[in-house]
Amino acid sequence: MSTIYWEEELETLPRVGLESIQLKRLQALIGRVYEAVEPYRQKMIAAGVKPEDIKGLEDLKKLPFTTKEDLRENYPFGMFTMELDDIVRVHASSGTTGKPTVVGYTKKDIDTWANMMARALACAGATRGDMVHNAYGYGLFTGGLGAHYGAEKLGATVIPVSGGNSKRQINIMRDFGSTILMSTPSYALNLADAMDQMGIDPASLSLRVGIFGAEPWSENMREEVENKLNIKAVDIYGLSEVIGPGVAQECLTSSGGMHIFEDHFLPEIINPDTGEPLPQGERGELVFTTLTKEAFPVIRYRTKDITSLHYETCNCGRTLVRMEKVTGRSDDMLIIRGVNVFPSQVEHVLMGIEGVEPHYQIIVEREGTMDSMTVEVEVSDSLFTDEIKGLEQLTKRITRDIKDILGVSCRVKLVNPRAIQRSEGKAQRVIDNRKI
Amino acid sequence: MRVEQIAVFLENRSGRLAEITSIIAENNINIRALSVADTADFGILRLIVDKVEEAEKALKEKGFTVGKTTVIAVEVPDRTGGLAEVLDCVQKIGLNVEYMYAFVNKTGENAVLIFRFDDMTMAIDSLQANGFTILESSQVYNL
Numbered sequence: 001m002s003t004i005y006w007e008e009e010l011e012t013l014p015r016v017g018l019e020s021i022q023l024k025r026l027q028a029l030i031g032r033v034y035e036a037v038e039p040y041r042q043k044m045i046a047a048g049v050k051p052e053d054i055k056g057l058e059d060l061k062k063l064p065f066t067t068k069e070d071l072r073e074n075y076p077f078g079m080f081t082m083e084l085d086d087i088v089r090v091h092a093s094s095g096t097t098g099k100p101t102v103v104g105y106t107k108k109d110i111d112t113w114a115n116m117m118a119r120a121l122a123c124a125g126a127t128r129g130d131m132v133h134n135a136y137g138y139g140l141f142t143g144g145l146g147a148h149y150g151a152e153k154l155g156a157t158v159i160p161v162s163g164g165n166s167k168r169q170i171n172i173m174r175d176f177g178s179t180i181l182m183s184t185p186s187y188a189l190n191l192a193d194a195m196d197q198m199g200i201d202p203a204s205l206s207l208r209v210g211i212f213g214a215e216p217w218s219e220n221m222r223e224e225v226e227n228k229l230n231i232k233a234v235d236i237y238g239l240s241e242v243i244g245p246g247v248a249q250e251c252l253t254s255s256g257g258m259h260i261f262e263d264h265f266l267p268e269i270i271n272p273d274t275g276e277p278l279p280q281g282e283r284g285e286l287v288f289t290t291l292t293k294e295a296f297p298v299i300r301y302r303t304k305d306i307t308s309l310h311y312e313t314c315n316c317g318r319t320l321v322r323m324e325k326v327t328g329r330s331d332d333m334l335i336i337r338g339v340n341v342f343p344s345q346v347e348h349v350l351m352g353i354e355g356v357e358p359h360y361q362i363i364v365e366r367e368g369t370m371d372s373m374t375v376e377v378e379v380s381d382s383l384f385t386d387e388i389k390g391l392e393q394l395t396k397r398i399t400r401d402i403k404d405i406l407g408v409s410c411r412v413k414l415v416n417p418r419a420i421q422r423s424e425g426k427a428q429r430v431i432d433n434r435k436i
Numbered sequence: 437m438r439v440e441q442i443a444v445f446l447e448n449r450s451g452r453l454a455e456i457t458s459i460i461a462e463n464n465i466n467i468r469a470l471s472v473a474d475t476a477d478f479g480i481l482r483l484i485v486d487k488v489e490e491a492e493k494a495l496k497e498k499g500f501t502v503g504k505t506t507v508i509a510v511e512v513p514d515r516t517g518g519l520a521e522v523l524d525c526v527q528k529i530g531l532n533v534e535y536m537y538a539f540v541n542k543t544g545e546n547a548v549l550i551f552r553f554d555d556m557t558m559a560i561d562s563l564q565a566n567g568f569t570i571l572e573s574s575q576v577y578n579l
Contacts, residue, residue, distance in 0.1 A: 381501055384501045384503045415447045416499060
């Protein structure tokens, strides 16, 4: 099978050519950001580095990191390089303490993003003849609209079905002849179960490829979803701070890992504890510098995702570096049914309820194909009432507030004080029993 | 007129009730009456004991969430319709029962009904006005 490219020349550049593009773009970016964005300039001054110090790609490590905290401190638009007049779209993802992280796009950024997503789709074997069933959520989350624009850019037919209502999704798949499914891997398994209940044989559908992302998934899960849906399942990577989905994509003839579109997104791997860059192939925290974004570029943004980079040319012919499947996080972020959840957000919600003490524990489990989250909350004397209805109201209130603020359903379980282990120094807030 | 009742939060985990009763026994506290209200996820143990302060302290020391509430104890003859008469009166007055439980005292002649009403003052006044016997707290602790 011959490889399908979207931008063949750029995807197969020899490293020397690629690095020269990266350097030119990096220098232009740093100069522009230094002038336009106060928080970046302040950090660079503090680090004693000027735009003219960036003479080669190896000088990247002189630049200070950008973290989610930086974005939060400059909420909502403080890190934008341009006036809102030039911004045509904003998206947001969950922040660590209630405030979301806001990202902005110019018209050109939207086009860059669509182009990257078109690359990702082509990398997964999609062409303009495909029917793209886009079950990522549409809204502030970048998944739905990002995939949508990419599929349109590619010239495929996109079904903006969004998430939920599995039965209707399957009817659409059957009647419209969906060939490519884009969703979280757990939702794909959910669809497989629903097909089984409806008595629909996946082999009778036109589905060929699934492009899955937005949550961690294992090789076992890949096998399961491939068998159950009778498709080829590939991995996609992205995060809103960098652009959204379409930062990296696994190809069909994968030699392992996802191709990072590094002419636009410059990756590094660092030791999460020291911040030092790690040698090629070693596992550490993934850091990105966006080379072409206008409205909201990031410099050395710490993704907190743990992975490794591999530079050998892939079987598919692409020279673009491959990142292995994300194997973990260097912070405590959880991904529950595609939603990013920080324990600190749960704490924030609890602190907002009178009488609730910040003693809690989050227990995550995978029941069947779906993740479930239980929040255990200690019942203090001040919260306690001798009437069942009082405690039930409390449980409901916490469940509702978590749903409203974090966007994820959970079960709240009241427990005795001190029933939740107090470990030395830092409490163990999360027990993740999922076998991913 | 008002009787102090101890309420203990019961986490849904095996052995919790046994643990509580052991603590009470170790402190030479005698349980006069009890009831357990439960849901799928948790329960509330309501206790009337002879030494309220001691019981509360002992349980708190062992890490239990303990609350104190006041209830009233209505004594009725232990015969058919004893409870019905009280509830009939309660309904006519327009009182709301938050919860209740009952036990028969040692002599077996009378039953004691423990009530928690939404309006305790009105409950005491109206029940007495209708001729019902409301026990003093000391009488209940030493039944």
